[in-house]
Amino acid sequence: MGEVFAGRYxxxxxxxxxxxxTVWIVxxxxxxxxxxxxxxxxxxxxxxxxxxxxxxxxxxxxxxxTPHGWAGEDDRVLFTMDLVRGGSVATLLGxxxxxxxxxxxxxxxxxLSALEGVHHAGLVHRDVKPANLLLEPTGTGRPHxxxxxxxxxxxxxxPRMTRTSAVLGTPGYLAPEQLRGEDPDLRSDLWAAxxxxxxxxxxxxxxxxxxxVPEEVPAGVAPKLWxxxxxxxxxxxxxxxxxxxxxxxxxxxxxxxVEPPQIPDDDGRGxxxxxxxxxPGPGRDVDEKPQVSVDAPVGEPTLVAAGPVVPPPPLPPTxxLPPTxxLPPTxxLxxxxxxxxNEDVRSAEPEVGAYGWRSGRTWLGVVVVGVGLVLLAAxxxxxxx
Amino acid sequence: xxxxxxxxxxxxxxxxxxxALGDLVLTVRNSLGLTQRRIAEVLGLSPPMLSQLISxxxxxxxxxxxxxxxxxxxxxxxxNLALEPDELEARLGAVSLASGAFTQQSxxxxxxxxxxxxxxxxxxxxxxxxxAELVEPSHAALARLLREAADHG
Numbered sequence: 453m454g455e456v457f458a459g460r461y462x463x464x465x466x467x468x469x470x471x472x473x474t475v476w477i478v479x480x481x482x483x484x485x486x487x488x489x490x491x492x493x494x495x496x497x498x499x500x501x502x503x504x505x506x507x508x509x510x511x512x513x514x515x516x517x518t519p520h521g522w523a524g525e526d527d528r529v530l531f532t533m534d535l536v537r538g539g540s541v542a543t544l545l546g547x548x549x550x551x552x553x554x555x556x557x558x559x560x561x562x563x564l565s566a567l568e569g570v571h572h573a574g575l576v577h578r579d580v581k582p583a584n585l586l587l588e589p590t591g592t593g594r595p596h597x598x599x600x601x602x603x604x605x606x607x608x609x610x611p612r613m614t615r616t617s618a619v620l621g622t623p624g625y626l627a628p629e630q631l632r633g634e635d636p637d638l639r640s641d642l643w644a645a646x647x648x649x650x651x652x653x654x655x656x657x658x659x660x661x662x663x664x665v666p667e668e669v670p671a672g673v674a675p676k677l678w679x680x681x682x683x684x685x686x687x688x689x690x691x692x693x694x695x696x697x698x699x700x701x702x703x704x705x706x707x708x709x710v711e712p713p714q715i716p717d718d719d720g721r722g723x724x725x726x727x728x729x730x731x732p733g734p735g736r737d738v739d740e741k742p743q744v745s746v747d748a749p750v751g752e753p754t755l756v757a758a759g760p761v762v763p764p765p766p767l768p769p770t771x772x773l774p775p776t777x778x779l780p781p782t783x784x785l786x787x788x789x790x791x792x793x794n795e796d797v798r799s800a801e802p803e804v805g806a807y808g809w810r811s812g813r814t815w816l817g818v819v820v821v822g823v824g825l826v827l828l829a830a831x832x833x834x835x836x837x
Numbered sequence: 838x839x840x841x842x843x844x845x846x847x848x849x850x851x852x853x854x855x856x857a858l859g860d861l862v863l864t865v866r867n868s869l870g871l872t873q874r875r876i877a878e879v880l881g882l883s884p885p886m887l888s889q890l891i892s893x894x895x896x897x898x899x900x901x902x903x904x905x906x907x908x909x910x911x912x913x914x915x916x917n918l919a920l921e922p923d924e925l926e927a928r929l930g931a932v933s934l935a936s937g938a939f940t941q942q943s944x945x946x947x948x949x950x951x952x953x954x955x956x957x958x959x960x961x962x963x964x965x966x967x968x969a970e971l972v973e974p975s976h977a978a979l980a981r982l983l984r985e986a987a988d989h990g
Contacts (some may be wrong), residue, residue, distance in 0.1 A: 539883055547886040549900030655900065721899060724887040 456481075457530050458523035461489055467535075467729050472496050472603055477535060477732050486732065488535030490519070496603065497522075497529035503602055504531065513569035517586060517600040536598050538589035539728035541652065542582035548723055550655035553674040554716030555723060557708040559585070559597050560649050560680075564703065566599035567641050567696040571608070573646045576636040578604045580644035581625045584649060589727040594715045606636050624657055628687050639692045642699055646684025646692075653677060676706040838894055846893040856905070858898075859891040861911060863888065868914035878904045879933045902935070909935045915978045916952060953986040962987035 454463040461478040464486070469473035473492035480487050492500065503509050504519045511518050519531035541559060544551070551559070564587060568576050579601055588596040604620040621630060627643035650658050650665045653673045658665050665685050669678040680702055686692045693699040703709055710716050848858040854861060865876055877887040880903050889895040898904050909932045920928065956965060969983035 543883045545900075546881045546903075548897055550901055655902065700890050720894065721897070722897070726883060726889070728883055729883060 454479075457489075457491070457528075458525045460523060461487075461530055461532070463489075463491075465732050465768075478530075478532070480532070484537070487493060487520075487532045490531045491718050492529050492531070492603075494524065494527045494529055497531075499603055500531055502527065505607065509573055509575060509605075509607075511573050511575075513566060515566035515596075515598055516569055518596045518602060523770065533600075534598075535729065536586035536588060536600070537727055537729040537731075538587035538725040540583050540587060541585040541597070541648070544587065544723075544725065545651065545655055547726075548655075548721065550672065551652045552717060552719045552721065552723070553653075553677055553708050554710060555595065555718060556649060556652040556677060557703060557706065558710065558716045559595060559652060560645065561700060561703055561709055562595075563599060563645055563648065564696045564700045566597070567638075567645065568700070570599070570636045571641070571696055572634070574608050575602075575605045576608050576638055577602065577641050578606060578623045578627070578630070578636065580641050580648060581622050581646055585648070590725045591726045592715070592722075594713060595725055608636055608638060611634060620788060627685075637689060638695065639689045641686050642692050642696065645696075645699070646681050649677065649684065650681045666717050674706070674708060677708060680706065706733040767818070788832065843893045848894045849896045850893060851889075853897065854904075857893060859893060861907065862887070865910055865914045869910075869929075871929075875929075876910070879910060879932060895916050896937070906932055906935050916982055918952075918979075941983050952982060953989055956983060956986040 454465075456462050457478070460481050462481060463476045464479050465477045466474060467477055467488070473490055473496065475661060476489050476491060477487040478487055479485075490500075500519055501522060504522050517534055517536055519533050522529055522531045524530075563580070567577065567580070577599065580599070584599065584601040586598045586600045588598065625644045625647050627640040629637060630640050634813050647665070648660050654670050665681055667682065669675045680699075683702065684692055693702060847859070862873070862876060865871060866873070869885070873887065873891075874884055877884045880887065881896075881900070882890075882903055886895075886899075898907070910929075913928050913932060913955045920976045924984060959965075960968070965987040967982040969987070972983070973980040
């Protein structure tokens with residue numbers, strides 16, 4: 453049996469490793485399902501914790517992967533999120549090199565759609581790059597991109613308390629204003645989207661010096677898309693499209709974008725988004741739709757509505773279901789798992805994810821009923837007086 | 838997939854790359870002692886993609902830069918040099934950097950150029966030619982490389 457994190461998440465399989473932390477397939481003992489989880493050092497987790505906690509930052513978007521919940525143990529923090537198993541745009545570029553116009557257009561459109569959602573929530577992502585554009589394993593179907601890794605995302609209009617000398621983000625995808633250390637701006641994400649588009653079209657990372665990508669249209673690239681690259685990566689903020697919405701409109705105007713459910717033309721190159729991560733567990737059919745997120749959909753207020761005001765109720769003992777085919781063979785449910793919060797769990801505030809959505813719902817219900825009663829009482833008092 | 842389709846795909850791969858990709862990868866594995874996962878990493882391919890190519894479920898390598906890297910990797914495997922682990926890692930690093938537009942044509946040359954320099958550092962052109970004579974019967978490719986290095990010295 454793998455290590456159990458915070459008494460709840462069994463680390464089953466390491467599926468990714470990066471500078472910031474590790475990504476695991478975990479077995480969630482409470483919800484009895486597999487999930488993806490990112491484990492970070494506490495020092496690197498502040499931004500994501502805030503992300504999960506602050507209602508206004510919750511983004512529910514078909515093209516975003518944001519954390520559902522978190523749990524802390526010792527100096528590490530674990531975030532649960534959807535497991536996206538088709539690799540990333542970086543993987544796709546490695547396998548196929550330059551992408552056909554139709555594919556690049558659809559992927560850019562989905563990225564811009566994700567950025568619409570992010571920007572609408574008042575955030576700048578600040579780390580848009582091919583490796584953070586995850587793909588669902590859609591095979592030869594229409595691709596489905598999901599923007600991930602909100603680890604360095606920041607609110608757009610927040611004055612910064614400290615000016616660190618370190619510029620966050622990834623070299624090569626940083627806009628000139630980011631390199632100069634200016635305040636976060638939505639259009640910095642559009643710059644990065646432009647660099648990603650250039651990379652999808654040429655198969656080459658852009659080695660730019662902050663002055664923009666080459667003006668000349670590379671061989672084999674649709675001039676209309678290269679025009680869009682130029683516009684998105686204009687050195688001056690005011691010369692770029694003003695928003696992701698505007699950029700999408702410009703993209704639509706190229707006529708190269710095919711609407712869903714149409715599959716973009718791959719020019720006979722057999723482009724296929726392969727399954728990069730297999731589901732763990734015995735007897736598991738690949739085609740079987742795994743239960744990934746039992747969490748409430750992101751953005752639903754239940755998980756955060758109670759906030760620090762109402763202490764969480766002791767959870768009723770979980771029904772001990774007989775092991776099913778979803779359980780790995782090593783899985784033995786321990787009675788101890790019901791002690792929540794686990795004594796080892798250190799988190800500054802009631803842990804959002806750890807209570808699960810059922811109790812979250814219950815508490816929303818309690819709060820709603822409570823508020824309703826108060827309003828009713830007020831109305832009665834007004835009426836009486 | 839039908840066996841005859843796999844067989845046809847392997848023949849098509851041989852036309853494109855000199856041999857079926859499964860065989861080429863096997864050469865690299867045996868010669869350099871690399872795992873399939875590591876080969877995928879050096880080539881810049883995802884493991885499932887490499888697996889599809891090896892099993893000939895897919896004929897063509899989609900990314901031209903990967904073809905360049907495979908060529909460089911096969912060159913490295915062919916030279917049959919007994920490399921120290923750190924030296925091998927350095928060579929593999931050079932292979933994985935070979936990519937796209939401007940290296941596609943030159944990667945083979947870039948890597949062999951490095952090998953030539955390394956060989957020249959071990960002795961004079963005359964000695965390299967003498968060594969070439971010695972290894973010729975058993976290692977023709979290595980002899981060729983030694984002579985090339987001598988010619989450039």
